[in-house]
Amino acid sequence: MDFAIDAAAPAVPDCADDGTWLACIACDETFAPFEAVRYTCDECDGLLEVRYADPPTFDEFGTGASTDGPDRGVWRYREGLPFDLGVTLPEGDTPLHRVPRIKEAVGVDALRIKHEGMNPTGSFKDRGMTVGVRVAKELGVGALACASTGNTSAALAAYGGRGGMQTLVLLPEGKVAAGKIAQASLHGARILEVDGNFDACLDIVQELAARGEAYLLNSLNPFRLEGQKTIGFEILEEFYADYGVFPDRIVLPVGNAGNTSALYKGFRELVQSGALDPDEVPKLTGVQAEGAAPMVEAVEEGNDEIRRWEEVETRATAIRIGNPVNAPKALPGIRNTGGTAVAVSDPEITAAQRHLASEGVGVEPASAASLAGLKKLRREGVVDDDERVVCLTTGHLLKDPDAAYEAGGDPEPVPNDADAVVDHLHD
Ligand code: F0G
Numbered sequence: 001m002d003f004a005i006d007a008a009a010p011a012v013p014d015c016a017d018d019g020t021w022l023a024c025i026a027c028d029e030t031f032a033p034f035e036a037v038r039y040t041c042d043e044c045d046g047l048l049e050v051r052y053a054d055p056p057t058f059d060e061f062g063t064g065a066s067t068d069g070p071d072r073g074v075w076r077y078r079e080g081l082p083f084d085l086g087v088t089l090p091e092g093d094t095p096l097h098r099v100p101r102i103k104e105a106v107g108v109d110a111l112r113i114k115h116e117g118m119n120p121t122g123s124f125k126d127r128g129m130t131v132g133v134r135v136a137k138e139l140g141v142g143a144l145a146c147a148s149t150g151n152t153s154a155a156l157a158a159y160g161g162r163g164g165m166q167t168l169v170l171l172p173e174g175k176v177a178a179g180k181i182a183q184a185s186l187h188g189a190r191i192l193e194v195d196g197n198f199d200a201c202l203d204i205v206q207e208l209a210a211r212g213e214a215y216l217l218n219s220l221n222p223f224r225l226e227g228q229k230t231i232g233f234e235i236l237e238e239f240y241a242d243y244g245v246f247p248d249r250i251v252l253p254v255g256n257a258g259n260t261s262a263l264y265k266g267f268r269e270l271v272q273s274g275a276l277d278p279d280e281v282p283k284l285t286g287v288q289a290e291g292a293a294p295m296v297e298a299v300e301e302g303n304d305e306i307r308r309w310e311e312v313e314t315r316a317t318a319i320r321i322g323n324p325v326n327a328p329k330a331l332p333g334i335r336n337t338g339g340t341a342v343a344v345s346d347p348e349i350t351a352a353q354r355h356l357a358s359e360g361v362g363v364e365p366a367s368a369a370s371l372a373g374l375k376k377l378r379r380e381g382v383v384d385d386d387e388r389v390v391c392l393t394t395g396h397l398l399k400d401p402d403a404a405y406e407a408g409g410d411p412e413p414v415p416n417d418a419d420a421v422v423d424h425l426h427d
Pocket of ligand 1: 147148149150253255258319364367
């Protein structure tokens with residue numbers, strides 16, 4: 001396998017602030033990190049990335065010894081982050097579940113489930129928000145906004161509230177799971193329901209941010225991805241502790257492709273610091289729902305650009321996205337690690353959700369896409385039986401109670417009488 005991961009640490013530009021700066025991934029223009037609100041490149045509108053003079057090594061990560069604050073969860077990785085501590089609940093430090101029966105059924109050498117649904121608001125978005133809201137404080141902004149399929153809005157509301165800021169969320173009307181709206185509402189966000197899909201919401205909120213209405217905390221914001229890359233750091237450390245090697249492959253659901261970009265960036269930094277060999281980087285393998293699969297289309301057709309899907313549909317509403325804005329970062333991540341992308345049907349997603357639940361791991365539909373994708377790639381022979389795999393599950397079962405109820409069994413009404421209950425059980 002040819003890896004094309006750039007192992008050279010970047011040269012430090014004059015604009016760097018304490019060894020940190022922003023760089024455009026398209027034209028290499030660089031910017032001071034906190035002098036102004038900026039989401040994309042001033043020169044070419046390309047995506048921005050946070051860069052460091054000293055990329056981290058495993059030895060520099062904290063031990064996790066304290067119970068809160070800077071040595072816990074995401075902030076344990078502060079050597080690889082722009083601050084020492086953010087607005088924290090705290091987040092990260094999620095379980096890497098063993099699922100022996102599912103592993104046997106799938107037929108791989110090792111299978112672990114990294115359950116990001118165990119974060120404070122029930123999804124991986126918390127890892128991004130703890131950094132993003134900290135940056136908002138640095139910039140002195142008082143109002144935060146995002147477009148969301150639900151989880152980002154819940155995390156923005158909780159972290160913004162904790163940071164003492166106003167929060168505004170734009171949601172696609174009728175397409176956000178009940179648990180997520182309940183969270184955004186109770187944590188105090190102003191909720192606008194848009195007559196359009198997520199991509200339309202993102203278009204509008206980008207315009208609001210450009211007009212100075214609020215600070216944008218979608219994954220287009222490069223600082224969000226800094227927090228999310230710690231998922232990759234945790235997976236490598238925890239997996240290595242148990243197996244003495246790193247996983248061959250990480251399979252993850254893809255919506256806006258923020259996580260795919262974030263994991264790739266974290267691994268690249270470890271390669272640049274010399275902590276990881278390029279051929280030890282796990283193959284990033286993205287999974288989308290068949291009804292919303294522009295990344296899969298681009299990977300299969302070998303395109304460098306995404307074709308925006310105007311019509312998208314899937315029961316996995318979290319990934320009901322037709323225009324993955326982080327594709328320019330995520331496509332190289334998939335290609336350069338030797339990974340791939342695959343689309344799965346809604347019934348396959350529900351079957352995987354049931355399968356995970358049968359072994360005690362409760363996830364929302366979008367999360368189950370990762371296992372559904374792994375099963376499909378095993379059936380197709382793309383994933384070998386000797387591979388060691390981690391599936392990322394991104395959100396908790398309770399996020400979408402309706403989907404859980406539909407996928408599970410129905411309660412059975414019985415009379416208020418023990419004999420009748422016994423009779424019912426033996427019927
Ligand atoms: N899984 C869940 C549960 C999500 O909520 C999302 C994205 C993804 C996967 C996809 O992650 O965008 O990094 O590829 N949810 C966003 C939101 C869009 O608004 O909550 P990605």
